[in-house]
Amino acid sequence: MNWIALIFAGLFEMFGVLMINKWHKEKTGKALLLLIVGFAVSFFLLSYAMETLPMGTAYAIWTGIGTAGGTILGMLYYGESRSWQRLVFIALILVSAIGLKLIS
Structure with a gap:
C-alpha cells in the first residue's frame, strides 16, 4: 500500500508542477x-x-516521478525540447x- 501511496504522491507532485505553470x-x-492542494x-x-x-528510497522515487513526469508533460503540453x-x-x-524498488 505504501508503494501505491508513493506513486500517487509523485503524480500529485506532477500535478502541482503543472499548476505552478x-x-x-x-x-x-x-x-x-x-x-496548494496538489502539493x-x-x-x-x-x-x-x-x-x-x-527515507532515501521514498524521496528518490518521489522526486524521480516528479522530475521525469514534469519533463514529459512539458514536452507534451508546452513544446519543450524532445531531444534524444x-x-x-x-x-x-x-x-x-525501478532499481530502488527492486532492492527495497
Whole structure:
C-alpha cells in the first residue's frame, strides 16, 4: 500500500508542477488553490509512504516521478525540447527508480 501511496504522491507532485505553470500564466485563485492542494496531497502521501519505506528510497522515487513526469508533460503540453539526450536521461531516472524498488 505504501508503494501505491508513493506513486500517487509523485503524480500529485506532477500535478502541482503543472499548476505552478498555470498559475504563472494566469494568476487566478483557482490555479493557486489547485497548486496548494496538489502539493499538500503529495506531501501527505509521501509522509504516509515513509512510515514503512526507507527515507532515501521514498524521496528518490518521489522526486524521480516528479522530475521525469514534469519533463514529459512539458514536452507534451508546452513544446519543450524532445531531444534524444533528454529522453535518455529521463530513462535513466526511471531505471534508477525501478532499481530502488527492486532492492527495497
